[in-house]
Amino acid sequence: MLDEHYLIQGPLRERWIQAQFSAFSKSWPESRPYPDVLSTEQEQSLHEVYASSHQNSGAIASFQGIIRSDLREGVSVLSIDYSAYEQLANRRFADIEAEVKKRTGLNRLRIWHSVGQVRCGECSMLVLASAAHRAELFEGLHMAVEQVKFSAPVWKCEHLSNGQHRWVEGQADPAAIKSAK
Amino acid sequence: MSVKVLFFGQLAELTGVSSLSLSTSDIPLTTHNSAGPEPADASPTLADLQASLVQSFPALKDQHYRMTLNLEFLPESAALQAGDEVALVPPYAGG
Numbered sequence: 645m646l647d648e649h650y651l652i653q654g655p656l657r658e659r660w661i662q663a664q665f666s667a668f669s670k671s672w673p674e675s676r677p678y679p680d681v682l683s684t685e686q687e688q689s690l691h692e693v694y695a696s697s698h699q700n701s702g703a704i705a706s707f708q709g710i711i712r713s714d715l716r717e718g719v720s721v722l723s724i725d726y727s728a729y730e731q732l733a734n735r736r737f738a739d740i741e742a743e744v745k746k747r748t749g750l751n752r753l754r755i756w757h758s759v760g761q762v763r764c765g766e767c768s769m770l771v772l773a774s775a776a777h778r779a780e781l782f783e784g785l786h787m788a789v790e791q792v793k794f795s796a797p798v799w800k801c802e803h804l805s806n807g808q809h810r811w812v813e814g815q816a817d818p819a820a821i822k823s824a825k
Numbered sequence: 826m827s828v829k830v831l832f833f834g835q836l837a838e839l840t841g842v843s844s845l846s847l848s849t850s851d852i853p854l855t856t857h858n859s860a861g862p863e864p865a866d867a868s869p870t871l872a873d874l875q876a877s878l879v880q881s882f883p884a885l886k887d888q889h890y891r892m893t894l895n896l897e898f899l900p901e902s903a904a905l906q907a908g909d910e911v912a913l914v915p916p917y918a919g920g
Contacts, residue, residue, distance in 0.1 A: 709920050726919075729833055729912055732896050757919060769920050789920070798919030799834030811835040814916025 650737040651728055651759050655766035656708075665706065668754065668772045701751045701774040703781040707789045709769030711762055720805045723763040724812075729797040733757070740791045748784035750775045755792055826907030828852075828874065834915040836890060840882040849907055852877045872901040874911060890915045 652660075713720040741753045751774045758768040771788050775781035800812045827846040837843040852869035855876045869877075871892050879885050893912045894903050905911070 727833065727837075728919075729831070729893075729914065732893065732912075732914075735896065793920035794917060796919045797833070797914060797917055799915065800918050801835075801838075811838070812918045814834070814918040 650734050650755060650757060651730060652756055654758060654760045655762040655768065656756060656758055656770050657767075661708065661767060661770055664754070664756070664770065664772060668704070668752070668774070700776050702776050703778045704772070704774045705781055705785050706773070707769070707771040707785055708767045709789075710767055711764045713764045714802075721764055721802045722805055723761050723803045724768065725761050725801045725803065725809075726757070726759045726768060727799050727801075728757070728759050730759075732797045736796045737792070740788060740795070744784050744788045744791065748775075748787060749780045750784035750788075753784065753788055755788065757792065757796070757798060759798075828905050828907065829910045830874070830878070831910065831912040833912060834918070836885070836888060836913050836915055839884045839888065847874070847877070849905055852905070868904040868906065870901060870905065871899065871903050871911065874905060875901065878913075885913075888915065 711721065711724055737755045737757070741755060744750060745753050752772070753774075754772045756770045762768040769789075769792060771785060771792065773781055773785040773788065775784060794815060799814070801809050802812060803809050827848045829844060829846055831844045832840050832842060849869055852873050853876070854867055854869055854873055871894060875892065890913045891898055892901070893899070893914055894905070895910055896912075
């Protein structure tokens with residue numbers, strides 16, 4: 645069972661992304677088009693986050709991480725299986741949100757990441773950010789995306805068109821990140 | 826009571842398990858300072874657990890990973906207690 649709001653089973657689908665966007669950038673949508681993946685309590689807590697004052701936000705942007713086919717020597721990526729140390733990942737995502745907001749002056753920042761199978765062309769990561777101006781917005785969004793990619797306990801296994809699979813080699817040493825904090 | 830050990834990423838595939846339970850009394854005190862006899866109540870450390878895991882899963886020897894104890898990266902001299910959760914954490918590859 646996935647707790648918190650950071651990890652979502654399977655791909656972050658279009659409807660879900662639109663719902664997050666709508667709620668993040670404007671008032672709560674009338675239709676409340678929230679997906680089945682969120683419980684009533686989670687919806688409520690999202691609502692509270694989004695309903696807080698954001699009058700000072702003059703800039704909003706998102707980052708969507710999409711699975712590439714990455715064709716090499718006739719072999720392409722069909723899907724990626726994501727796994728996470730869920731307790732540690734939820735804690736880390738919360739820390740990233742707090743740290744990046746503090747360091748760059750973002751007004752709001754929300755992060756979601758898939759676990760389980762996500763196919764080529766689908767979205768596995770969504771980061772939404774708002775700030776008063778574009779300069780801090782882009783800086784904060786960039787920092788948040790980098791932190792998610794390199795400092796969250798998430799792993800991926802690519803399933804290839806030749807029937808084989810391969811673990812993507814991690815580029816970050818967890819302990820180095822810890823000591824750099 | 827025992828220690829829970831979690832394997833993540835390729836380590837789960839390599840060992841064929843994603844989690845296992847080990848009684849602290851089944852973890853040999855192999856890495857302790859041999860200046861004298863071990864006290865009867867000595868606790869195994871993360872290093873002892875690692876040595877024991879490599880015995881059971883020799884493939885771990887060539888892998889890069891760090892260990893967490895109850896969600897914290899601690900030195901390998903950290904002592905284990907019943908009920909602890911240890912995780913073998915390879916380099917991250919999210920996004």
